[in-house]
Amino acid sequence: MNYQDWEMLATLYSTENITQAAQRLFLSQPTLTSRIKKLEDYYDIQIIMRKRRGVTFTPEGEKLAEHAINMLKEQRKIEEKLHNIGGKVAGTLRVGVSNFFALNKMPKLLRLFKQEYPNVEFQVVSGWSSEMHRLILNNDVHISFIKGDYPWKEQKELLYEENICIASPWDFEWATLPSLPRIDYYTDERMKNLVDIWWYNNYKQSPNINIQVNQVETCKEMVINGLGYAILADLVVRPHPELITKPLYNHLGDPVTRKTWMYYYEDSLKLNIVHAFVSFIRTLDVKKL
Structure with missing residues (x-):
């Protein structure tokens, strides 16, 4: 097997799906099927x-796929060591990014970093924070940007x-919230639990979720168009002063907040590209980007 075979099997x-795998590899489905047959x-x-x-x-295929995955990891390590020689900052930085961060922060960060280090390429995976946590645990990425606190x-x-808040197209009283239409969105389990704990500490009724x-981002657009209120992080709606926003407070009177972290391994700082990127992030006020 060669590198292309490893990549194809991995x-x-x-994906466990020929169509999706072919799309990721920029191959036609017949080409992918033919290579598997060979x-x-x-x-x-x-x-x-x-x-x-x-x-x-x-079972035989699994053994071959596991071998391919291990070979890709070894190839990546060799490439990283070669790029690390001589102190140059080059190669591919692998980053996992939570969805909101990927949309609103990451493009600016990468553009600014690329201006300073033009020989760097990026491999970015986005998704829920729980998925990005799994990626960094498995060493599939150098760095993960994660919302919420995960074991690490x-x-x-x-x-x-950032504060978690109610964002509404109209003013409201807290007591009327259970009767008002709410727009909900799929998110990771930690954010969902955060919101649910606050809700059931304050109301006996279930929320009136009608969308x-x-x-x-789709949830935000629904709110902007007057279809209901939503519970989300204030950075999401900060660019829309026309919306009514009220922060949530817990039973102690403290604001309900969610933190955004950068996770990485200490050993990964031995790689010039990771050290340069972590140092670069430290110089920025990421929240204001």
């Missing part, structure tokens, strides 16, 4: 089996803290 193993013929094994939706790996014994730095969307 991608297919993670590997099966070479090793005289069956690598994948079709299922109703997607594919599953045979390595290095982390607080970037900013459920996938993204916080």
Whole structure:
């Protein structure tokens, strides 16, 4: 097997879907299927089996995919060591980013960093904070930008803290909130628990959720268009002064907040590219970007 085979197997193993794997690899589906067949013929094994939706790996295929993943990791380590020689800042920085941070902060950060270090490339994965936590735990990324507190014994730095608030297109009294239409959005479990704890500490009734969307940005647009209120972080709605926003407070009278952190391993600072990026982030007021 060569590098392309490793990459193909690793991608297919993670997606379990030929269409998605082909899209990620910029290949046609017939090309991907043909390359799998050639590997099966070479090793005289069956690598994948079709299922109703997607594919599953045979035991032999799993062994081959695990080997491919390990080989890709070794290749990456070698490339990082080579780029680290001579103190130059070059190579590929792998970053995991929570969804809001990816949309509102990351493009500016990468542009500014690229201006200072033009020989750096980026591999960015975005998703819920829980997913970004898993990526850094598995060493799949150098750095993760994560909202909320997750178990972590390595290095982390607080970037900013923001209030959780009610954002509404109209003024309201707190007592009337359970009867008003609420727009909710899918988020990670920690944010959901934070909001649910506050709600049931203050109200006996369940919220009147009449719209459920996938993204916080879609939720915000629904609020802007007068379809209901939402509970979200204040940075999301700060650019919209026309909305009524009121911060949440817990039973002790303290504001309900959510922190955004940068997670990384101490050992990863030995890589010039990681050391340069962490040092760069420390010079910025990320919240104001």
